[in-house]
Amino acid sequence: ALTLAVTLLLAGCVTQPNSGNSTDNWTGGMDVAPISTAGKIAKAGDSVGVWYVGTLDDGKVFDTNVLADAQKAGLDKPMQAFVPLEFTMGAGQMIPGFEKAVLGMKVNQTKAVKIPAAEAYGEPRADLVIEVPLSQLNESNITATIGAKLYNGAGMTGTITKVGAVNATIDFNHELAGKGLNFKITLESIK
Numbered sequence: 001a002l003t004l005a006v007t008l009l010l011a012g013c014v015t016q017p018n019s020g021n022s023t024d025n026w027t028g029g030m031d032v033a034p035i036s037t038a039g040k041i042a043k044a045g046d047s048v049g050v051w052y053v054g055t056l057d058d059g060k061v062f063d064t065n066v067l068a069d070a071q072k073a074g075l076d077k078p079m080q081a082f083v084p085l086e087f088t089m090g091a092g093q094m095i096p097g098f099e100k101a102v103l104g105m106k107v108n109q110t111k112a113v114k115i116p117a118a119e120a121y122g123e124p125r126a127d128l129v130i131e132v133p134l135s136q137l138n139e140s141n142i143t144a145t146i147g148a149k150l151y152n153g154a155g156m157t158g159t160i161t162k163v164g165a166v167n168a169t170i171d172f173n174h175e176l177a178g179k180g181l182n183f184k185i186t187l188e189s190i191k
Contacts (some may be wrong), residue, residue: 041105042103042190043089045089047089048087048102048190051065051084051185052185055181062181065082084188089103097116098115098185107190109187110185112182112183112184124178128173129173130158132167134168144160146163159175
């Protein structure tokens with residue numbers, strides 16, 4: 001009799017809606033509503049999706065995943081670039097200041113932030129500016145012209161900044177090194 005009473009009691013718990021003291025969207029055990037992200041905040045380990053517009057201090061847009069802003073700024077990007085940027089909080093996939101800005105945001109929240117160079121692409125480093133003999137560039141079929149982009153074996157992009165009679169100067173600093181960056185960020189999702 002005790003087993004039957006416990007079974008009936010448990011069965012009653014499964015078919016009864018929650019008392020209202022919880023926010024887990026309980027629907028009586030038959031249909032389960034999706035978990036809402038309303039009020040949830042972005043934290044370490046979360047996979048998030050964001051919309052962003054990045055500008056320099058002069059207002060120039062250097063990057064965005066918002067189609068209208070890219071078109072207005074004249075950025076040439078493929079259509080597949082205009083989707084929320086997804087990354088995992090705390091995984092080091094983003095510049096530190098960007099991730100720090102998203103930390104604690106709620107879904108659909110928008111914020112504007114200024115990220116100092118130290119939390120973006122850092123300050124320019126002298127050790128990333130090298131001189132290469134023109135003969136070495138010619139052997140690699142690279143025309144040494146100022147502004148030309150090259151890639152080293154580590155996948156870094158360099159820009160030729162000076163061409164002399166014998167050597168070319170190549171700067172492997174990120175093109176945004178030394179610059180503070182401004183972002184308008186909207187948290188679109190937390191997964």
